[in-house]
Amino acid sequence: MDKTERNLLLMSAAFLIALILGLLIGPFQNLLHGIIQNAFGGYSPGKMILIFSWLVAVPLIAIGARRAGMHSKIAKHGPLFLKVFAVFCVLGYALGLLQFNFYATQFNALGPFATMISSGDYINWEASKLSHNHFPKLTLYAVEKALGLNFSNKFDDGRPWFEVFPQAGAFALAFVMILIVAIASGILHLISRLQKICLFDFAVFELAVISATITILDGGIASSYAIFAIFLFILYYLRNYFEGHGKQAMHLLALFATAFVFLIVSALVMGLSDIFVMPTMLLIGIAYYFYKSLGENALSLNLWNSALAIVLVVSASVAAMNIANLGFGSPLMADEKGISRVFIYGLPTDADEGQLRGILAQFGEVEQLSRTHWAAYAEIKANAGARTKAIEKALAESLKPSSYLYVEDVFPMMRISIYRIHWLGGLENSDASKFLENEFLGNEIIEIQHNAEENATTIALKSELETNWQMLSILTEIRSRGYEGKLMVARVG
Numbered sequence: 001m002d003k004t005e006r007n008l009l010l011m012s013a014a015f016l017i018a019l020i021l022g023l024l025i026g027p028f029q030n031l032l033h034g035i036i037q038n039a040f041g042g043y044s045p046g047k048m049i050l051i052f053s054w055l056v057a058v059p060l061i062a063i064g065a066r067r068a069g070m071h072s073k074i075a076k077h078g079p080l081f082l083k084v085f086a087v088f089c090v091l092g093y094a095l096g097l098l099q100f101n102f103y104a105t106q107f108n109a110l111g112p113f114a115t116m117i118s119s120g121d122y123i124n125w126e127a128s129k130l131s132h133n134h135f136p137k138l139t140l141y142a143v144e145k146a147l148g149l150n151f152s153n154k155f156d157d158g159r160p161w162f163e164v165f166p167q168a169g170a171f172a173l174a175f176v177m178i179l180i181v182a183i184a185s186g187i188l189h190l191i192s193r194l195q196k197i198c199l200f201d202f203a204v205f206e207l208a209v210i211s212a213t214i215t216i217l218d219g220g221i222a223s224s225y226a227i228f229a230i231f232l233f234i235l236y237y238l239r240n241y242f243e244g245h246g247k248q249a250m251h252l253l254a255l256f257a258t259a260f261v262f263l264i265v266s267a268l269v270m271g272l273s274d275i276f277v278m279p280t281m282l283l284i285g286i287a288y289y290f291y292k293s294l295g296e297n298a299l300s301l302n303l304w305n306s307a308l309a310i311v312l313v314v315s316a317s318v319a320a321m322n323i324a325n326l327g328f329g330s331p332l333m334a335d336e337k338g339i340s341r342v343f344i345y346g347l348p349t350d351a352d353e354g355q356l357r358g359i360l361a362q363f364g365e366v367e368q369l370s371r372t373h374w375a376a377y378a379e380i381k382a383n384a385g386a387r388t389k390a391i392e393k394a395l396a397e398s399l400k401p402s403s404y405l406y407v408e409d410v411f412p413m414m415r416i417s418i419y420r421i422h423w424l425g426g427l428e429n430s431d432a433s434k435f436l437e438n439e440f441l442g443n444e445i446i447e448i449q450h451n452a453e454e455n456a457t458t459i460a461l462k463s464e465l466e467t468n469w470q471m472l473s474i475l476t477e478i479r480s481r482g483y484e485g486k487l488m489v490a491r492v493g
Contacts, residue, residue: 005066007199008059019052027328030389034327038319039280040214041132041225044404046155047214054210059202062191071194078192079241084185085209086233092178092216093226096136099171100128100220103135106166107422109490112467115160116475116487123349123374123403125475126160127468133220135171138162139179140217142172155404158217164424164486179213193240201239208232224278231281235288279322282315329389332363332382335412339367340382341442342391343469345375345476346405359394370441373480374403375472377410377442377465414464416446418493419474421457425485432457435481441465441473458492467491 001009022032022045029045036048065071074081104110112129128134137158144150144157151157162168186209190202211229219225286308293305325331332340347356353371360366364382380386388407396405421432432450436459439445447460463470471489478487 004194005063008063008202011199011203012056012059015052015055019049019056022048022052030327031323032327034323034325037326038323039225039228040211041219041223043406044155050214051210055203055206058187058190058206061187062194062202065191066194071191074188074192075195076192078189081185081189081192082237082241085182085189088178088182088185089212089216092136092175092182092212093221095171095174095178096133096216096220097222099135100130100133103128103165107420107488107490109420109492112471112491114468114471114475114489115164116472116479117160117163118373118479119484121402122159124156124160125345125472126156126158127471128161130220130222132223134158134218135161135165136175136217136220138165138168139172139175142169143176164488175217179216182216183209183213197240201236204232204239205236208236228281231285235285279315279318282311283319286312286315327389329387329392329407330409332380332386332388332409333411334382338381339379339412340364340386341410341412341464342378342380342388343375343408343410343442343465343473344378344391344395344406345469345472346401346403347371347374347376347395348399348401349374351399355398356395359398360391362394363391370439372441372473373476375441375476377473379442408469410442410464410469411466412464414462416460416462417467417470417491419459419461419471420490420492421459421474421478422488422490423455423457423483423485424488425483427455435478435483436474437477437481440477443470443473 018032022029029048032052033045033048036042036051040047040051042048062071100111103113107113110130112127114125114127116125117123126134126137137156138161140157141159141162145162162172165171186205190197190205193201208229211225211232215221215223215226215229289308290305290312332342334340342360353369356371356376357366357369360369360378360380363386364380366378366380368377368379370377388409391407392405395401395407399405423432433448436445436448436457442465443461443463445459446462448457449459450457459474461470461474463473465473471491474489475487
């Protein structure tokens, strides 16, 4: 075993050890999950397991290819494989954008859109918006179905969108074909570079490949995580294919260009939401710049470097805070009266409301509790230091849900939103109001209007919940009142 193979084996072993420790030790799993969610997204540990499994497997594949002599045979094709990878990633993102536009045009709305399935023991929902497109995720369920697998509702597999999206199978097939080529060309590129590539570049590019693969299906080109994937690709490309003086300055320029593009996208598309990945990009880019400058004896004390050092410290602090909140739960925010609000979903439908109130009482005085189906909204005078993750853990240990269970902190800001409910399964002779109470899960319907011709109902909703949880509340309320047909909710104002 030569030095390259030994280093790759050590890399694989390090990631394997991290994964095992993450699965065995709760606090360490929370830390890893916070890091992964900060950079790649994902609520459940499933994405953490996927990414670390990839980081373990790819170095082992590279070792096998090197021992077979494959790396020397395809070395001259390295740039071609890189181009193929980039082109098919662009195709994947473009297809996701086309898919979103296809759906939005059908319903004459820009979204967000949401749907929900509640059938026997299976309960799951999906939301999709331009800044985080989940329509391509239906590919996961298509593959699951084709292979005869059944993960039930252990993770978000895209089934809700698969059930209601027109031509879902055709879109899924297209995504599968694109991703097979993208992943294969990415791995082949790494193998072709084994004679020259350093361990750092190997890690950066394998992260770029898995990040792009994930965000093509989960997020799309306008998501913050896709921008992070692009940043990793640019960093790798400039380190390995850019020729000229001042390479480290070019790396930093690429970082700021990527961050600037993301900021513009956030402002125009996302309303400056989900920008917590930007401190991570700044942290990686500036730290790398200082490392390279130091190694080349080009680091000096000047105004530019001093400003970068300040940005580095601030970015590190913000990134650490984001990782802590994502991994260990957000601290509950209180209003001027000391009341905190939480939205919970994933509860067993047969859970006792008294038991739920008792569990929440461990974290403060429960002022109000509204429970519907698998979701609940609560107002609590929270104890000092109460965090969402601790509430999740207590609920899961006591109620033992068969699916995922999440607790979301609610920012206390009242808003009025307009939603259109599309009864895709028809209403027959039923009145739309039969499936909607005036008040549910912390929401209040202040206006309702049904359009029989379009088979749609428009409601004005007054709520402190953010858009995702408003839509989930509407879907949950309708399902709890016995509507079994296909259903979709779109925000229209």
